[in-house]
Amino acid sequence: MTDLSPAMWLALFVGGLAILVLLRIPVAIALLTVSSIGAVLLYGFSPGIEMTVVSMVSGLTTFTLTAVPMFILMGELLFRSGVAFSAIGAAERGLARLPGRLAFLSVGMGAVLGVLSGSVMASTAMLAGTLAPEMERRGYSRRLATGSILGSGGLAMVLPPSTVVIVWGATAGVPVGPLLIAGVVPGVLMAVGYAVVVGAWAYFFGGAERPAVLGKARVRQGQHQTPEPSSGTAVSTEDSRGSLVNLVALVGMIVGVLALILFGIATPTEAAAVAVGLTALILLVQRRLTREVLRESIKHTLLSTGMVFLIIAGATIYGRVMAGSGTVTAFVDGITSVTGNPTLLLVIMLATVIVLGLFLEAIAIVLLTIPLFMPIVQIAGFDPLWFGILMIIAIQIGTVTPPFGMSLFVIRQYAPKSMPMSELYRAAVPFVLSDLTIVVLLVLAPSIVTALPALM
Amino acid sequence: MSTGNSARGPVGRILRALTTASAVLAGAGLVYMALATILAVVLRYVFRQPNRFLFESTEFALALTVFFALGMVALYDRHVRVDLIPRRFARTNRKVDIGARFATAAIAGTFGWFAVQLFVRDLETGIRMGSTFGLPRWILMLALTVGLVLLAANELRGALERLHATGTDAATADVTGSESTGEAKHD
Amino acid sequence: LSPGGGAVSEDGKVTLRLATTQTRDSPENIGLWRMIERLERDAPWITIDYVGGPETIEPNDAAENVQSGALDMASVSSAYYTQILPEAEVFDLTPNDPAVDRESGALELINSWHEEVGLHVLGVTIAEMAYMLHFGSRWSEIDITEPDLTGWLMRGGPTQQPMLEALGAEVVNMPVGEIYTAMERGTIDGFAAGNSGMYDLGIAEPIKASYMAPYLTIRYPLLMNLQTWLTLDERTREALSTAMAELERSLPDIYRPVIEGEYQRWAEDGKELLEPTEGDVDRFQARARDIGWELLVARTPRAAEVRELYEVR
Ligand code: NA
Ligand code: NA
Numbered sequence: 001m002t003d004l005s006p007a008m009w010l011a012l013f014v015g016g017l018a019i020l021v022l023l024r025i026p027v028a029i030a031l032l033t034v035s036s037i038g039a040v041l042l043y044g045f046s047p048g049i050e051m052t053v054v055s056m057v058s059g060l061t062t063f064t065l066t067a068v069p070m071f072i073l074m075g076e077l078l079f080r081s082g083v084a085f086s087a088i089g090a091a092e093r094g095l096a097r098l099p100g101r102l103a104f105l106s107v108g109m110g111a112v113l114g115v116l117s118g119s120v121m122a123s124t125a126m127l128a129g130t131l132a133p134e135m136e137r138r139g140y141s142r143r144l145a146t147g148s149i150l151g152s153g154g155l156a157m158v159l160p161p162s163t164v165v166i167v168w169g170a171t172a173g174v175p176v177g178p179l180l181i182a183g184v185v186p187g188v189l190m191a192v193g194y195a196v197v198v199g200a201w202a203y204f205f206g207g208a209e210r211p212a213v214l215g216k217a218r219v220r221q222g223q224h225q226t227p228e229p230s231s232g233t234a235v236s237t238e239d240s241r242g243s244l245v246n247l248v249a250l251v252g253m254i255v256g257v258l259a260l261i262l263f264g265i266a267t268p269t270e271a272a273a274v275a276v277g278l279t280a281l282i283l284l285v286q287r288r289l290t291r292e293v294l295r296e297s298i299k300h301t302l303l304s305t306g307m308v309f310l311i312i313a314g315a316t317i318y319g320r321v322m323a324g325s326g327t328v329t330a331f332v333d334g335i336t337s338v339t340g341n342p343t344l345l346l347v348i349m350l351a352t353v354i355v356l357g358l359f360l361e362a363i364a365i366v367l368l369t370i371p372l373f374m375p376i377v378q379i380a381g382f383d384p385l386w387f388g389i390l391m392i393i394a395i396q397i398g399t400v401t402p403p404f405g406m407s408l409f410v411i412r413q414y415a416p417k418s419m420p421m422s423e424l425y426r427a428a429v430p431f432v433l434s435d436l437t438i439v440v441l442l443v444l445a446p447s448i449v450t451a452l453p454a455l456m
Numbered sequence: 457m458s459t460g461n462s463a464r465g466p467v468g469r470i471l472r473a474l475t476t477a478s479a480v481l482a483g484a485g486l487v488y489m490a491l492a493t494i495l496a497v498v499l500r501y502v503f504r505q506p507n508r509f510l511f512e513s514t515e516f517a518l519a520l521t522v523f524f525a526l527g528m529v530a531l532y533d534r535h536v537r538v539d540l541i542p543r544r545f546a547r548t549n550r551k552v553d554i555g556a557r558f559a560t561a562a563i564a565g566t567f568g569w570f571a572v573q574l575f576v577r578d579l580e581t582g583i584r585m586g587s588t589f590g591l592p593r594w595i596l597m598l599a600l601t602v603g604l605v606l607l608a609a610n611e612l613r614g615a616l617e618r619l620h621a622t623g624t625d626a627a628t629a630d631v632t633g634s635e636s637t638g639e640a641k642h643d
Numbered sequence: 644l645s646p647g648g649g650a651v652s653e654d655g656k657v658t659l660r661l662a663t664t665q666t667r668d669s670p671e672n673i674g675l676w677r678m679i680e681r682l683e684r685d686a687p688w689i690t691i692d693y694v695g696g697p698e699t700i701e702p703n704d705a706a707e708n709v710q711s712g713a714l715d716m717a718s719v720s721s722a723y724y725t726q727i728l729p730e731a732e733v734f735d736l737t738p739n740d741p742a743v744d745r746e747s748g749a750l751e752l753i754n755s756w757h758e759e760v761g762l763h764v765l766g767v768t769i770a771e772m773a774y775m776l777h778f779g780s781r782w783s784e785i786d787i788t789e790p791d792l793t794g795w796l797m798r799g800g801p802t803q804q805p806m807l808e809a810l811g812a813e814v815v816n817m818p819v820g821e822i823y824t825a826m827e828r829g830t831i832d833g834f835a836a837g838n839s840g841m842y843d844l845g846i847a848e849p850i851k852a853s854y855m856a857p858y859l860t861i862r863y864p865l866l867m868n869l870q871t872w873l874t875l876d877e878r879t880r881e882a883l884s885t886a887m888a889e890l891e892r893s894l895p896d897i898y899r900p901v902i903e904g905e906y907q908r909w910a911e912d913g914k915e916l917l918e919p920t921e922g923d924v925d926r927f928q929a930r931a932r933d934i935g936w937e938l939l940v941a942r943t944p945r946a947a948e949v950r951e952l953y954e955v956r
Binding site for chain 1: 479482483486487489490493494496497501511514515516517518519521522525526528529532534535536537538552553555556559560563564567570571574585586593596597600
Binding site for chain 1: 701817
C-alpha cells in the first residue's frame, strides 16, 4: 500500500525496534508495535491490525510448541522439590578429588540440567542459585564462579530437550526429532570445552579451592559433619543414599523418555508431557510433591511461558511483515550477490546471529533469521541439521553477550552484589571462545553433527 | 488510583485478584496440556484408539495458557526489557522506566481494544481454528483480550506506583520491583 | 481505491496484491505463474504485486486476509479455509478436470457461496494433484485390490479422516514436522498426504510404499477480495477471466509431467508403488467421494447441488 525503499523498511524494522527496546518497552511489545506499523503500511489500517492480532492467536496454536512449557514445568518441579539438587549432591562427592570441583560440577551439572530442561534461563537459574553462593563461600574467584555458570547454563539450549531447537525445527520445517538428537554430540563437546577452560583456569590462575581429601572419607562414613551454609540447601539435609536414589531416578527418567521416542511410543513433543508426568511420579513416591512445590512450579512455569510466548507471537508476525515488505528478499539477494562461496555465506550467517545475539532474545533470533537464511541454505546446499546446530550454538552464545543476554540477567540476581556487570561480561569470554572453537570444529567435520541422527 | 499506594487500595486489590484468577485459568491450561497429551499417548499406544480432540484441545490450551498468564507476567515484571542506561544514572533510568510503563500500558490496551472487536466478530461468524472441525476461535480472542487488558492494567499500576514512590523507594523498587511485593502477597 | 490496495488509477492501470500459500517456486504455483505471465503480456495495464508465500502470510489465515482486504488475491488450498466456508470442501470431491467444472457451471455455483463471505473465486490453479496413502514398513501386509487398514495407525487431517476410518484405520493427529520421526519409529504406520511434494516437506524418506490410487482432489482456488473484484473495470475482469479459463484448460498438461516426475523419483528411490487395476482405482475413488459427500451434505445440504453438476456429463 505504501511504497518504501528496502532501506526505509530496514530502518523501520531494525531502527524502530531498537528505539523502542532502548526505551525499555518490553521486547515482545516492541516487536508487536513495529510489526503492526509495518502491517498497516503494507496492507492498510484495519486489515493490517487485524492480521497482527489474528496471527497472535494462530501463531501460538502450534502443537510442537507445547513441549516448551512442559519442559519448563519439568525443570521447575525437579528444582523446587530439591530432587535435582539432591541428585547433584551425589555427583559432587564423586568429584571430591578435583581442584576447583565446584566449577567442574557447574559444567557437569549444566550438562545434566541441560538434558533435564529445555530452557537456558531455568538451567542458569538453578546453577546460579545452588552453586554461586557456595562457590563464593569457599573462596572461588568470582569470575571463575560466574563464568563457569554462564558457560554451562547454555548447554540446555544445545542438549535435548531444547526450547530453541524445537522452535527452530518447527519454523524451518526441519524434522525436530533428528535435530534434537543432532545436538547431543556437539553439546557434549561444548561441555568438554568448558571443562578444559575450568581446568586451565584453576591450574594457571588459581582462584579455586583445593582438592578435598576429607570429602571422600565423609562419603564412606555416610555422615555429614561439614559446617554447611545457612542457605540450607538440599544437600545438607539429604543423606547420600537419598541423593543417589534421586540421581538414579533422574537418569532412569531420562532413559525412559528417550526410550519412548526411540520405540515410537511417543513423539518428541508428546515425550515432554510424559516427562512431566514421570517427574511428578518421582516426586509423589518421595512425598516431595507438596501443594507448595506444585503451586510454585506452576506459577514460575507460567511466568516463563507467558514471557517467552509473547515474544514468540511478536517475533512471528514481525518476521512475516518483514518478509512481506521485501526486506528479506533484498537481504538474501544482497548477501548472495556479494558471494556464492558457501563457507563465506556460512560465516556471514553465523556472524549475523552472533551480532543479533547482542541485542535479541534467542527465540526472536530464530524466528527472524529463518526466513532470511533458509533460502541461502538451499542455494548453498547445506545439510539443514548441521546448519541448524551451528545456528543454535551461535544463538546460545548470545545468552551471555551484553547488553542483552538472558543468562546475564539471571545471574545478576545471584552474583556477588559488588560485582559490576562489566566483570560478568569478561567472566564469560573464555567460555564463548571455547564455543567458537567447537563451531570451527563442527564446520570442519560436519559428521560430528550428522552421524548420530543418521544412526537412528 | 491517585496515590502511590494504589496497589494496596481497592482498585489495586481488585486488579491483583483478577490477575490471579486469570493465572489460575492459565495454570489449569498448563496441567490440561500435560494430562491430555499423556492420555493421548496412552490411548494411542496401549488401546490403539487415537483421539483427535485431545490433540486439538492441547494446541488450543497452549494459546489459552499463554494469554491468561500475560497479566501475571506483568504483575511480576517478567516481560523482558533491555537495560542499556548504566545504573548510576538513577534519575534518567527512573524517568525512562515510568514512561515506558505508561507506553506499554497504552500499546497493550490498544491491542486489547482490537482483540475485543475481533472477539465480537468471531462470535458472530462462528469461525473456528484451522478448519470447519476446529474449536471456536472466539474463546481464544476473549482470552487474548483478557490477557492484554490485564497486562496493560498491571503496567499502568507499575507506572503509577513508581511515579508516586519517593526517591529511595524508587531506587529499591528498581532493584526488587514488584517481584518482592508480589511474592509477599501471594504467600 | 479498494480495501486491499487493488487500485484502478486515473490512467486505468490496475495493481493487484497477490500471495500464495506455498513457497514461490513450489510446483503448486507453476500454473499460477504461467497465467500471470500471460496476463501481464496480454493485459499490460495490470500489474501483479507478489507479497510472498507462507513466510509472509500464515496459510490458514490467507483466505481471511483476502476477506479483510489485506490481500487482493491469494492462491489457497481449499483445505485451508473451510473454517470460513465449509462448502469449500466440494473442491476435494470433484472427479473432473478444472475446465469441465467451469463449463458445467459448478465453479459459478461454488463462487456464489464464496461471494456470501466476501470472496470471489477467479478459478483454480492446479490439477492432477490429489491425496493418497503412504506407508512405512508394514506396507507388505496391504491387499492391493481392496486395502484393509484395520488396526493401522494413520496420520491424516480432518478431510482424510472419514475415508481412513472407512478403511478400518485409526486416525492420528500430528504436525507435519513430526511425521518423519513418527514414521521412522513406527509411532504411525502411514499417512495420507499429497501425491507430490513429499521431498519438499521432508517426509519422503520414511515412505516405503504408496498406494497409487489418488482419491481426493487437491485444489488451490485463486481467491479475490469481492470488493476488489467489484471495483475492477470491465476489461480487467474480462482479462482475468479469460486468462483463468485459458489456464484451466492447460492445467492437466502442466501438471501431468510434475506428478509423473514425482512418481518416477519414488520408484528410483526404491519405494514400492502399489498399483491397483484401473477398475480398483475407480472404485476406491468413488468410495472416498461417496463418504465425503454424505458427511458434507449432512453439514451443509446445498453442497449436493454441486454434486449434480459434477456428475452431469
Ligand atoms: Na554457553
Ligand atoms: Na536441553
